Amino acid sequence: MTPTETVEKFIQAWNDLDMATAFSLMADDIVWEDVPHGAVQGIPAVQEKMASFPPMEGCEFINHHIAANGNVVLTERTDKFLAQGKWRAIRVSGTFEVDDSGKIAKWRDYFDSAAFDREFGDLQS
């Protein structure tokens, strides 16, 4: 797979709620940074972070644009999540760095924390 194909497969896995595939595409020491909120490192820390959110009942990452330069893949997206019976959306621009073994080693998402709070702030964890 090219780095772009890896990222597209990763996004498709989220949209399928197929987290086994999503985790299989992460490097063990992945750094996942939500730029406004901070970074976690390693798949266990990613899983812990995800467990701190309410269960995801649906997911649709709409990938408006994707472009690669070597192993770095940049995306412009709208990420939609169904949680506690309501769809929530956030506009995101995200960078993925794919390592030589084809795993995602870095994932950084840029978005507005105020927009995030408006969409997700009512969720009860």
Added chain:
Amino acid sequence: MTPTETVEKFIQAWNDLDMATAFSLMADDIVWEDVPHGAVQGIPAVQEKMASFPPMEGCEFINHHIAANGNVVLTERTDKFLAQGKWRAIRVSGTFEVDDSGKIAKWRDYFDSAAFDREFGDLQS
């Protein structure tokens, strides 16, 4: 110029405080959107928006990553501005759409409004 070269020239123009060159690379009907804050359309509106900020004494857009897919160019940057005697920095991920005449028709920057307020909130206009 390729779309990537157009964007690199545009960023260099900002860093040189050479706004004549920067404006020459914008389509007349450019849409410039700071995603958390909203969009303006057309060079006069861009100029009006820029005039609402305090004078820029220095500018350094550090382009960490750039990647193109057709006429769409995605960037991951740290944008630094010297204003009222102090350097201020904001982490940004931005999309540029270059039209067939080689001008920037769309510019969308994603960043955190809270980080923006921390860095720029003390400025007196």
